[in-house]
Amino acid sequence: MALEKYSLKLPKAVYSGKESMDNIPEILKAAGAKKVAAFTDKGLRKLGLFDLVEVQLKKSEVEFDIYDDFPAEPSYQAVQAVIDQFKGKGYDFIVACGGGSVMDTAKLASILVTDEYGVKELLDDPKRAKKCLQILTIPTTAGTGAECTPNAIVGVPEKEVKIGIVNDNMMSDYVILDARLIENLPRAIAASTGVDAMCHCIECYTSNKANAFSDTFALRGFDMIMNNIVKACDDKTALTEKNNMQIAAFYGGVAITASGTTAVHALSYPLGGKYHVAHGTSNAMLLIPVMKMNAANEEFRKRMAEAWDAAYHGDKKLTTVDEKAYALIDWMDEIVKHLEIPTDLKEFGVKSDDLEGLVAAGLQQQRLLVNNMLEVTAEDARKIYLQVMA
Numbered sequence: 150m151a152l153e154k155y156s157l158k159l160p161k162a163v164y165s166g167k168e169s170m171d172n173i174p175e176i177l178k179a180a181g182a183k184k185v186a187a188f189t190d191k192g193l194r195k196l197g198l199f200d201l202v203e204v205q206l207k208k209s210e211v212e213f214d215i216y217d218d219f220p221a222e223p224s225y226q227a228v229q230a231v232i233d234q235f236k237g238k239g240y241d242f243i244v245a246c247g248g249g250s251v252m253d254t255a256k257l258a259s260i261l262v263t264d265e266y267g268v269k270e271l272l273d274d275p276k277r278a279k280k281c282l283q284i285l286t287i288p289t290t291a292g293t294g295a296e297c298t299p300n301a302i303v304g305v306p307e308k309e310v311k312i313g314i315v316n317d318n319m320m321s322d323y324v325i326l327d328a329r330l331i332e333n334l335p336r337a338i339a340a341s342t343g344v345d346a347m348c349h350c351i352e353c354y355t356s357n358k359a360n361a362f363s364d365t366f367a368l369r370g371f372d373m374i375m376n377n378i379v380k381a382c383d384d385k386t387a388l389t390e391k392n393n394m395q396i397a398a399f400y401g402g403v404a405i406t407a408s409g410t411t412a413v414h415a416l417s418y419p420l421g422g423k424y425h426v427a428h429g430t431s432n433a434m435l436l437i438p439v440m441k442m443n444a445a446n447e448e449f450r451k452r453m454a455e456a457w458d459a460a461y462h463g464d465k466k467l468t469t470v471d472e473k474a475y476a477l478i479d480w481m482d483e484i485v486k487h488l489e490i491p492t493d494l495k496e497f498g499v500k501s502d503d504l505e506g507l508v509a510a511g512l513q514q515q516r517l518l519v520n521n522m523l524e525v526t527a528e529d530a531r532k533i534y535l536q537v538m539a
Contacts, residue, residue: 155360157407158320160297165326165396173205173244173285176323180283182242185213186235188255189246193217193289198330202246202287214238219251222311222421222428224304225268228254232261232268243284246330248342249293249428252286253301256319259284268303271314280318287325290334291381291394292342292429294349294402296324302428310422310510320406326399328392332385339382340488341429343394347374347481348432349401353408355443355452356520363408370400372460375480382488412525413439415517416533419510424497433490438536440478446523450474494538507534 164172177185187206189199194217206213216235220227235258245255257268262281271278286296295301299319305312331339350371353363374397381390416439417431426434443449454473461480467473485492499507508530512518518525 157362174209186240246287252295285323286321290342292345297402311418326395344433345429346398352410353404366400367404370397373397375460411521415514416511
């Protein structure tokens with residue numbers, strides 16, 4: 150059933166293209182920023198990538214401090230520890246340059262200057278948070294879409310799962326997409342984050358919450374990903390393709406905000422929460438098994454055929470809905486295999502005895518499972534996990 154009401158939420162300004170980082174002084178001046186908290190991570194600083202941001206902060210003549218102690222795939226306790234260092238310092242603006250974990254932590258910081266609540270309280274009641282500081286996000290991968298979603302994903306160790314905190318007040322105010330930041334991204338990271346963006350687009354397009362707004366961004370983003378991801382990952386000099394991937398990942402984030410992901414993301418959360426499988430990698434593992442399961446649904450196949458028509462620009466002539474739907478699944482499978490993303494959970498210490506725990510944890514992700522066109526049963530989840538535990 151089509152949604153009767155839907156909405157579109159976006160950052161107030163997005164900058165991309167050549168030397169887009171040069172917009173930082175103008176952004177900070179327009180925002181009236183005087184004291185800035187800059188969030189990044191030690192790896193980016195070591196690579197010299199944060200230097201591009203730091204140069205512009207100095208040009209802005211604002212006071213700024215750098216926070217770079219960010220664990221990958223952080224727990225809510227780790228995020229709270231960073232925020233506790235940040236609070237009470239008198240900052241009036243946040244600049245976040247990094248991957249999804251850095252941006253999500255910075256977004257949480259933007260609503261947690263107050264002492265009224267912490268990250269733990271937002272796990273139970275995310276709607277209580279309110280905007281405290283404006284934020285500029287600058288992604289260093291082309292994948293998560295965190296720069297334009299009101300979501301923050303944190304690990305909950307006691308439940309061995311990841312949980313998404315969703316609040317519209319976490320929407321970035323400004324976004325910069327500068328291809329120089331992903332020029333030297335390691336292929337494995339470029340691949341897993343790129344496939345994460347692919348999942349965002351195709352899941353949102355085949356979601357029960359798909360609508361006119363999300364479809365526009367999901368389809369265009371999917372087209373760009375399918376036709377740029379391989380070269381963007383394989384060729385370090387392919388800046389045009391890399392920038393296309395940044396834009397496509399942004400579109401995927403917008404699609405999430407207007408629609409929502411489905412069973413791929415739902416079943417991947419336990420893999421990150423308990424086994425610390427990188428988010429993009431776990432999504433890539435589950436993408437094809439979930440797509441094949443969902444293909445039992447006629448409406449799903451119809452939407453997949455539409456996605457094929459939007460993204461495929463070759464000479465292959467397909468006429469039926471089923472031909473196009475299954476050809477699209479095969480094409481995505483070819484890309485995942487070409488990018489050499491791990492496909493076996495045993496590499497991450499997952500044992501056959503863990504299966505029922507994974508199934509139970511995956512089925513708890515009803516916030517996303519309700520978006521899936523095909524109802525996901527325990528047996529469905531079991532079959533999917535078994536396919537990546539071979």
